[in-house]
Amino acid sequence: MSQTVDRALSILPLLAEGPADLGQVADRLGVHKSTALRLLRTLHEHGLVYRQSDQRYRLGARLFALAQEAMENLDVREIAHAHLVRLNEQCGHTVHLAVYEENEVLYIDKVESRYPVRMYSRIGKPVAITVAAVAKLLLADLPEHERRALAEKLDYPMYTPRSTPHAAAFLQELAAVREQGWATDLGGHEESINCVAAPIRGADGRVVAAMSVSAPNVVVTADELLTLLPLVRRTADAISGEYSGRTPAEPT
Amino acid sequence: MSQTVDRALSILPLLAEGPADLGQVADRLGVHKSTALRLLRTLHEHGLVYRQSDQRYRLGARLFALAQEAMENLDVREIAHAHLVRLNEQCGHTVHLAVYEENEVLYIDKVESRYPVRMYSRIGKPVAITVAAVAKLLLADLPEHERRALAEKLDYPMYTPRSTPHAAAFLQELAAVREQGWATDLGGHEESINCVAAPIRGADGRVVAAMSVSAPNVVVTADELLTLLPLVRRTADAISGEYSGRTPAEPT
DNA sequence: AGGCGCGTTGCGCATCTTGCAACAGTCATT
DNA sequence: AATGACTGTTGCAAGATGCGCAACGCGCCT
Numbered sequence: 001m002s003q004t005v006d007r008a009l010s011i012l013p014l015l016a017e018g019p020a021d022l023g024q025v026a027d028r029l030g031v032h033k034s035t036a037l038r039l040l041r042t043l044h045e046h047g048l049v050y051r052q053s054d055q056r057y058r059l060g061a062r063l064f065a066l067a068q069e070a071m072e073n074l075d076v077r078e079i080a081h082a083h084l085v086r087l088n089e090q091c092g093h094t095v096h097l098a099v100y101e102e103n104e105v106l107y108i109d110k111v112e113s114r115y116p117v118r119m120y121s122r123i124g125k126p127v128a129i130t131v132a133a134v135a136k137l138l139l140a141d142l143p144e145h146e147r148r149a150l151a152e153k154l155d156y157p158m159y160t161p162r163s164t165p166h167a168a169a170f171l172q173e174l175a176a177v178r179e180q181g182w183a184t185d186l187g188g189h190e191e192s193i194n195c196v197a198a199p200i201r202g203a204d205g206r207v208v209a210a211m212s213v214s215a216p217n218v219v220v221t222a223d224e225l226l227t228l229l230p231l232v233r234r235t236a237d238a239i240s241g242e243y244s245g246r247t248p249a250e251p252t
Numbered sequence: 253m254s255q256t257v258d259r260a261l262s263i264l265p266l267l268a269e270g271p272a273d274l275g276q277v278a279d280r281l282g283v284h285k286s287t288a289l290r291l292l293r294t295l296h297e298h299g300l301v302y303r304q305s306d307q308r309y310r311l312g313a314r315l316f317a318l319a320q321e322a323m324e325n326l327d328v329r330e331i332a333h334a335h336l337v338r339l340n341e342q343c344g345h346t347v348h349l350a351v352y353e354e355n356e357v358l359y360i361d362k363v364e365s366r367y368p369v370r371m372y373s374r375i376g377k378p379v380a381i382t383v384a385a386v387a388k389l390l391l392a393d394l395p396e397h398e399r400r401a402l403a404e405k406l407d408y409p410m411y412t413p414r415s416t417p418h419a420a421a422f423l424q425e426l427a428a429v430r431e432q433g434w435a436t437d438l439g440g441h442e443e444s445i446n447c448v449a450a451p452i453r454g455a456d457g458r459v460v461a462a463m464s465v466s467a468p469n470v471v472v473t474a475d476e477l478l479t480l481l482p483l484v485r486r487t488a489d490a491i492s493g494e495y496s497g498r499t500p501a502e503p504t
Numbered sequence: 505a506g507g508c509g510c511g512t513t514g515c516g517c518a519t520c521t522t523g524c525a526a527c528a529g530t531c532a533t534t
Numbered sequence: 535a536a537t538g539a540c541t542g543t544t545g546c547a548a549g550a551t552g553c554g555c556a557a558c559g560c561g562c563c564t
Contacts, residue, residue, distance in 0.1 A: 059322035070311035
């Protein structure tokens, strides 16, 4: 809506792919070099862009700081963290917390497994939305039309033979998840990794976040992991209670 | 330099403090509501800003994704990661990788301790620049005038009695670090936590990153931690060699 | 030396942004 | 139920602001 800002912001994803010099930026924006220069300068002043020694531009440090601050300010995250740690102490596996936002599901907290074999994931990284257990819970709670629209729009990459293959299957899965109130991912993303997840609800019953426990086959079988379901659900409910203000946590 | 972009970007740190509604944003920017609205819309389209259910604005998901991508593209990080993991396997403690950029030092990678007691830190979080071992190494390598200017400008918070108290002491410490080629932080940030750090150098000998091993007193004493110094330095040198192209790592 | 490529600057024109004023919802109050 | 206050939203005209051009400076390679 605002041309100048629009152009300036378009630089960011472009630089996310890797460093670029002034000419490249100007070209890919379709503007004159002098224009690109002024935009980059402004971005630079705000620390969103960094000029490395070879004069090329990279994304800057303030971006990390911003993302960090933003994350710390999420109320769910703050409330949930202690519960996640406790759950990790009890079962030892990797625990994740995720939220849905604008067609994406992303991890906003994580407690690492205490077993030597760990799964790869990073806070802030968008989740494999068609297969992850937490994603299923978050999407299952969207209003009907929004859910359908999103499902149609998504790609369905076959990470493994057990990945969700297409929109129809996904919507069916979401319906089931919505019914049962919990979700799993059994080798749908990485062949040897299973997850169990439960929803965290706000005062109005809407799902505001989802949490999961993940573990590789080599540590526990899928069946063994499923025995943790009650524990996971109890933890999620405890967080829900505290988040919606029903259970006043210990004062801070 | 570009007014519109400047204003738009000023919204981000503002929202980082917490959600705000249109009026608040307009006020703090000192512009008309309609102006603020258009800026927010543009930010929204790019996903940098999210509109939560109560209509207030928050920082958006794409910000995380961008920060994430930016991090993944740092060459040092990519090269170093395997080495950090190996070091962690050997000593079991928390391993950090940090870089300097525009007056800040920030962690760009981390391998968690395998001991139950862990220190708190997060990738992307700015480091306590006046006390952290990695910060000392990175700043010690700055050109004389820049180093001095920065030292004068910094705050020197007394996290503990052993924190660096003022610029003079800091500059002296940096000189020593520069000489010996490694650095420590013995309880300068958290009373019970010690770190040993070593520099990673590019082909031209400049310090491009720094890595450290950290452990709380309850796990190993400072003296015991210091016995790891040779190992840390060897790891750092290995990364330096690979980064500067001298040691061609296994092909990707 | 010469030429090429890149980043940088000043400037006039036109565009895009701005603030206004009026409108449309939503909620609380009377 | 009607009133008022509040917030977010739209169309518009005036002019400040960002735009591309062309020329310059600089380092690098031939």
